[in-house]
Amino acid sequence: MTLLSVEGLNKRFGGVVAAKDVSFALAAGEMLAIIGPNGAGKSTTFNMVGGQLRPDTGRVLLDGQDITGQPPRQVCKLGVGRTFQVAQTFLSMSILGNVQMALIAHHGRTRDLISDAATLYRTEALALLARVGMESDADRPIGELAYGDVKRVELAIALAAAPKLLLMDEPTAGMAPRERASLMQLTADIARGQGIGVLFTEHDMDAVFAHADRILVLVRGEVIAEGSPESVRANPEVQRVYLGQSGHKAALRARRAAHG
Numbered sequence: 001m002t003l004l005s006v007e008g009l010n011k012r013f014g015g016v017v018a019a020k021d022v023s024f025a026l027a028a029g030e031m032l033a034i035i036g037p038n039g040a041g042k043s044t045t046f047n048m049v050g051g052q053l054r055p056d057t058g059r060v061l062l063d064g065q066d067i068t069g070q071p072p073r074q075v076c077k078l079g080v081g082r083t084f085q086v087a088q089t090f091l092s093m094s095i096l097g098n099v100q101m102a103l104i105a106h107h108g109r110t111r112d113l114i115s116d117a118a119t120l121y122r123t124e125a126l127a128l129l130a131r132v133g134m135e136s137d138a139d140r141p142i143g144e145l146a147y148g149d150v151k152r153v154e155l156a157i158a159l160a161a162a163p164k165l166l167l168m169d170e171p172t173a174g175m176a177p178r179e180r181a182s183l184m185q186l187t188a189d190i191a192r193g194q195g196i197g198v199l200f201t202e203h204d205m206d207a208v209f210a211h212a213d214r215i216l217v218l219v220r221g222e223v224i225a226e227g228s229p230e231s232v233r234a235n236p237e238v239q240r241v242y243l244g245q246s247g248h249k250a251a252l253r254a255r256r257a258a259h260g
């Protein structure tokens with residue numbers, strides 16, 4: 001079933017065409033990667049889905065509802081979650097406290113914060129931490145964690161808003177290769193297990209080819225290819241303008257990993 005439908009998005013910044021007639025669909029439980037060279041329009045497209053940017057023309061539909069140009073808060077309320085960088089979490093607060101805060105905000109209970117913050121949604125927060133494999137660290141301050149573990153907590157925080165669609169902008173940036181694979185696998189398991197659609201941008205081709213169900217390739221604001229990792233890898237135009245040698249190697253590594 002189609003969860004997200006993006007129809008003919010256009011966006012210009014002065015003379016720069018950042019998105020040109022961009023259309024794609026995303027099903028519940030599906031991982032869709034947007035790839036392309038620097039300046040291809042990945043962030044622009046992403047931000048038009050999340051409400052941070054209003055398209056010049058075109059529509060964004062979530063579960064059939066038109067959410068085009070709605071402010072990010074409203075888009076979030078309607079079921080579009082986003083992973084946030086560590087700077088937006090409370091570094092001195094415990095991991096558990098951070099996830100509880102996210103749940104409190106999602107349920108609109110911020111007025112109860114002063115009296116009940118320690119107990120509100122504690123069970124739910126622990127369950128979310130268990131989902132990302134971080135429950136045994138629940139009481140540690142988030143500032144103590146290794147970077148890969150912070151990313152897991154960020155995922156738990158995003159899941160606290162019970163999103164139908166999760167937007168992840170370069171989720172593995174700055175991570176070691178092994179941590180990257182494990183975060184992407186965790187994300188894919190959660191997406192498929194809970195029927196959450198995931199739209200992600202990523203420069204790391206290993207992460208893309210190993211974990212995306214489908215890949216959308218943007219170049220200069222235009223979709224030049226879309227399809228399974230196999231079909232994108234085999235597409236001569238994608239090879240020529242973007243993937244080249246490094247993408248081919250990443251695709252081979254992903255295929256080897258998938259077949260043990």
Ligand SMILES: Nc1ncnc2c1ncn2[C@@H]1O[C@H](COP(=O)(O)OP(=O)(O)OP(=O)(O)O)[C@@H](O)[C@H]1O
Nearest residue numbers: 013016017018036037038039040041042043044045
């Ligand atoms: N706010 C803005 N004002 C002016 N130009 C912009 C703005 N945002 C993006 N652009 C331009 O639009 C084009 C697409 O940018 P965008 O950031 O979407 O690309 P990207 O694929 O995400 O790139 P990167 O991989 O480098 O993050 C670029 O030419 C960029 O310079």
